[in-house]
Amino acid sequence: MLSDVELMLRVHEGQTDKLALLFERYNKPLFSYFYRYCGRQDVSEDLVQNVFYRILKYRKDYNGSGKFTTWMYKIAHNLAIDYYRKHGRYLYHDVDRLVDEYEDMADKALIKKEEIRLLQQALDQLKPHEREVLILSKYQELTYKEIGSILNSPEGTIKARVFRAIRSLKEIYGVLER
Amino acid sequence: MEKYPMEALIMDYWDENTSPDNKKKIEKQLLEAGYSKEELLNLKAFYSSLDDVQIPEPRDRMTESFYKMLTSEQPSTRGKTAPTQRLLTWWQQAEKRLVPKLGYAFALVILGWALGTWVTPDVRYKNRISEMTGEITEMKEMVMLNLLKQSSPSERMKALNFVDDWNEVDTEVVRALMQTLNYDPNVNVRLVTVVTLARFTANPAVREGLIRSINRQQSPLVQLALADLMVSLHESESVPQFQRLLEKKDLNYEVRDRINEVIRML
Incomplete structure (x- = not known):
């Protein structure tokens, strides 16, 4: 099984279909992160989608140094901050x-x-x-x-x-x- | 160098990986700093209680949106958003993961059979081998049917890959695959089931089941996959089902366009 870093390096080289394997590994943990952060299912699902969109968009910035998850959560953290700035306050959980x-x-x-x-x-x-x-x-x-x-x-x-x-x-x- | 805050020591104190000796040292420091053992124990128990806060699972629409985005962003497919292409992309990913493993298993069975035939050409042994091959097929079918009942989508996906090695399927397998196509909660599993069943459309029961399934699907991706399959089969019997699907008010507009096109083609 390819490691996260190996998969991401392949995405970096243009094998963008490999991103699907990273999605299968991390969509649930990311959803959990966003859901616990903002409390909205629809927003959390969209934010997960945005993380993978940014990974794809900025794939050339990934150089394989450090853990993939650290880079991924940095992107998620920035999206969460943007979301908070845009909405001003947190939406509460049902x-x-x-x-x-x-x-x-x-x-x-x-x-x-x-x-x-x-x-x-x-x-x-x-x-x-x-x-x-x-x-x-x-x-x-x-x-x-x-x-x-x-x-x-x-x-x-x-x-x-x-x-x-x-x-x-x-x-x-x-x-x-x- | 970073100044190590006193509160950070508490996290080390709670850490299972901290050695007993170190824990004792930290405990001494914390007690000297004014923390009480009881307070720390209470806080640790409270921290553990956070495990009780559960959250829901993401819905299938998140996965669907991701694959849609990925397909549209892939350089080789940019501009070509045919539904079959999307389906193919997904299938290629699943295939690359699972097929090598199944390939090894299949190769071993063939090797065993070939060796047996070569070493023992006697008719009795040949008959025995034939019986064994039948038993292996039965076992594989049993494993496949069991995997299909598993709660994990990846296990159900493995079941579908088993079928990939078979040239024909019996009534029980067809029934199980139809059940999966119509009722599996995971859209990717349903999509791969369409691909799997597409290999057996010479079987009238499979063909009929696929046509009947058109109206049972809620996912646009599966609806599109079935539409493409019906076109490739030139299956005009499916037209009434597509017409019924068009009556649904909440039908995805891309699907609506494609189905209108499919009806014209059929």
Whole structure:
């Protein structure tokens, strides 16, 4: 199986059909990133499409140094920032629907419906930059070093930001819980 | 050099990869800095609870839009947006991934058969080999039918690649493929099913099933693939189905144009 870098280098050389394999590998993680960021299914799907459009458009800029995912998430991060600037504020998740979907997937007796609802509301109220480091570290499972490359910050700073984001989230959650 | 923030140490403290010795050192530093063990434990548990927040899956339309964009952006196909070309592009990608593996498996079966025939020319052995070939075919069919029931689209795609090696299909396989064509939730799987079934259109059941499927498809890509297939088969029986499809108000305008064209051609 070809690695991400090998595939992207082939796209770079003009074998643009190889982008389909990268899409199959990363469309879901990217959708997860955008959905957790903006809370809108249609917008997230469009943003994923835009990431791959930009990869194709700027394929000549890719030189194979560094991980492909770091480059891809840099593009995704820029698109998310553009989206935020354009819309001014975040669109909130349809929390009831999320909870219902989750209930369908698992044993209802085990679901703490109210906790999940509050948790999602708290995530929605988190500052954009705090929410993003949490998404990248918790849900996208990137290393702090990779997140640092995407956000142009040292690893230690990223770790500290993640911790502060967790603490802020807990505070917001506490207020909502009361 | 970067100044290592105290909060960053907490993330190291929680990290499963940090050695016990290091954890002890960090814990000491954190307690000296005023953090309590209980507070850190509570925060870690809270951080873990974030796993409970689930999100939906992206819809098929995202994949469809991507392949549409990719086909239109490919230098070799730019300006040529024929539906068959789009379908072919997708098929080529799937083929490159799966065919080599199946090719090895098939080559091994043939090699085994050839060796058996050469080493043991006796009729009894030949009969046995013939029985074994039949059994292998049956097993492959069973594997294929099972793969087709898997929840992962890539597994179902593997099932379709199995069929690629066969020259004919029995009623059970035709029924399973028709079921996939009409009801599979993944548009790419349905598209490849059209390509797979196109090889067996000499079978009247396949032909009839394909015609009946025209009105069941919601995806423009599959509708276009079926339209192209009907043209290549010169299948005038499909015209009433296309006319019914045209009655749908939400039909994609590109599909509408193509179907009008197809009806004229047939």
